[in-house]
Structure formats: structure tokens, C-alpha cells
Amino acid sequence: NAGVTQTPKFQVLKTGQSMTLQCAQDMNHNSMYWYRQDPGMGLRLIYYSASEGTTDKGEVPNGYNVSRLNKREFSLRLESAAPSQTSVYFCASSDRVNYGYTFGSGTRLTVV
Amino acid sequence: DAKTTQPPSMDCAEGRAANLPCNHSTISGNEYVYWYRQIHSQGPQYIIHGLKNNETNEMASLIITEDRKSSTLILPHATLRDTAVYYCIVLGTYKYIFGTGTRLKVLA
Numbered sequence: 001n002a003g004v005t006q007t008p009k010f011q012v013l014k015t016g017q018s019m020t021l022q023c024a025q026d027m028n029h030n031s032m033y034w035y036r037q038d039p040g041m042g043l044r045l046i047y048y049s050a051s052e053g054t055t056d057k058g059e060v061p062n063g064y065n066v067s068r069l070n071k072r073e074f075s076l077r078l079e080s081a082a083p084s085q086t087s088v089y090f091c092a093s094s095d096r097v098n099y100g101y102t103f104g105s106g107t108r109l110t111v112v
Numbered sequence: 113d114a115k116t117t118q119p120p121s122m123d124c125a126e127g128r129a130a131n132l133p134c135n136h137s138t139i140s141g142n143e144y145v146y147w148y149r150q151i152h153s154q155g156p157q158y159i160i161h162g163l164k165n166n167e168t169n170e171m172a173s174l175i176i177t178e179d180r181k182s183s184t185l186i187l188p189h190a191t192l193r194d195t196a197v198y199y200c201i202v203l204g205t206y207k208y209i210f211g212t213g214t215r216l217k218v219l220a
Contacts, residue, residue: 004155035210042199043156043210059209090155101148101208103155 002026004104006091012110013081021076021107023091031094032074033101034058034066036087043090049074081111116200121215124194130187132214134200137181144203145176147185149196150213156199159185190218 007022025032030051035043035058045058049068063085065077074093078085088108092101117135124130136145144163148156160167160174162183167174173186187194199213 033208042212043208045209088153092155100146100158100161101156102158105155106153108153 003102004091004093006089006104006107008107009105010108012112013078014112015082017081018077018079019081020078021089021091021109022073023075023104024073025091025093025102026072027093027095027102028071029093029095029102030071032068033092033094034064034074034076035090035092036060036085037090037106038087046076046089081109083111085109086111115209116202116211118198118200118211118214120212121217123217123219124187124190126192126218126220127189130190130194130216130218132185132187132198132200132216133182134184135182136200136202139180139202141180145174145180145183146201146203146208147172147174148199148201149194150199151193151196156210159198161203190216192218192220194218 004025033048034046037043044060046064047066049055052071055066067075088106090106091104094101144161146161147159150156160169160172162174176183195218197213197215199210201208
């Protein structure tokens with residue numbers, strides 16, 4: 001029962017470097033989401049994909065791009081990392097029928 | 113999407129019921145109330161959701177007022193492992209907006 005799998009779990013980047021966070025779900029969910037959580041804060045929505053082939057901006061999309069590669073996979077790309085993007089990133093998926101989310105265990109990203 | 117208001121923190125004695133309130137006075141008729149919790153820095157975990165009727169599952173009970181402007185999550189017999197941040201979310205479209213939640217501390 002994998003659920004939502006995120007890779008990598010930890011990453012340190014230098015300012016200006018790029019990287020892609022990977023997310024895959026095995027529950028045949030239609031919708032997928034990327035959130036970030038800064039220390040002591042709630043989660044903020046970066047991007048989401050309501051269904052395969054569609055993506056939309058959330059609350060804090062600047063500095064990020066996403067790709068819904070197929071129904072299972074939703075990746076988040078940082079083109080030029082900045083220290084302000086140091087955060088924990090969570091991917092989630094949901095079945096459009098009941099909207100309950102399943103979250104991954106997170107990627108802890110530090111930009112120095 | 114309707115906004116929610118929760119107290120920033122609460123304490124509860126182990127074995128007692130934990131009652132976590134949430135105000136959502138701008139909720140619309142078709143918006144559901146969802147509760148999640150986050151233990152340490154793990155991904156949030158779904159607890160329960162409801163529209164207007166009270167709901168119960170193996171984890172908790174959800175009481176929604178008749179006017180739907182507020183709700184209460186009840187953990188009937190809190191344990192130390194229930195120490196977490198609890199988020200109340202009102203879902204209109206298919207994307208959640210999280211607030212800062214209530215930090216529940218269960219005391220031995």
C-alpha cells in the first residue's frame with residue numbers, strides 16, 4: 001500500500017540551481033496537488049491538477065512549474081532555486097468523488 | 113472557499129475527550145467540512161468530513177451545528193499519540209486551503 005510516494009526525501013540546493021520533485025500515486029486518483037509548509041506555518045497550495053492534462057495555480061505559484069506527466073505522476077520543478085524556497089514540500093492526491101486527500105511524507109528542501 | 117477560525121492551541125488530559133472547535137461562518141450550502149491532523153512533520157492525515165449531519169468513524173466524531181457556521185471535532189478518548197496539529201478545512205471546489213490549525217497537546 002504505497003499511496004503517495006515523493007522523491008527525494010531530503011535535498012540541499014545552492015541558490016540558482018534547478019531541480020524537480022517527483023510525486024507518484026497508485027490509487028487511481030484524478031486530482032493531485034503540491035503544497036509547501038514553512039516552519040510553524042500551515043500548508044500553502046502551490047499548484048494543483050484537477051485531472052490528467054490540466055494544471056492550475058494555487059496560492060503561491062511563483063518560482064515553480066508543474067507537469068502532470070500521466071494520471072499517476074505530478075512533478076514540481078524549481079527552475080532557479082532561492083533561499084525563500086527552503087521548505088517542506090508535500091504532494092497529495094484525491095478521488096474526485098469524495099475529495100479526501102492522501103498526502104505523501106514530504107520532501108525537505110534547503111536552499112543555501 | 114470559506115475561511116475557518118480555530119484556536120491556536122489546546123491541552124487535553126489523556127483518556128479524556130478532546131473537543132476541537134472550528135468556526136466557518138461564511139460556509140456555503142454545498143461546502144463540506146474536513147478535518148485533518150499533522151503529527152510532527154509528517155504529511156497531514158485525513159480524519160473525517162461532513163456536510164450537515166453529524167458523522168462518526170473509528171477515529172473521531174464530527175458535530176456540525178444546524179446553521180453549519182461551526183463544527184467540533186471530538187476525539188473520545190485522547191491518547192498521547194493524538195498530540196498533533198488539527199486542521200479544519202471547508203471545501204468548496206476541489207482544492208484545500210489550510211489555515212494554521214489547532215495544536216493539541218495531550219497530557220499524561
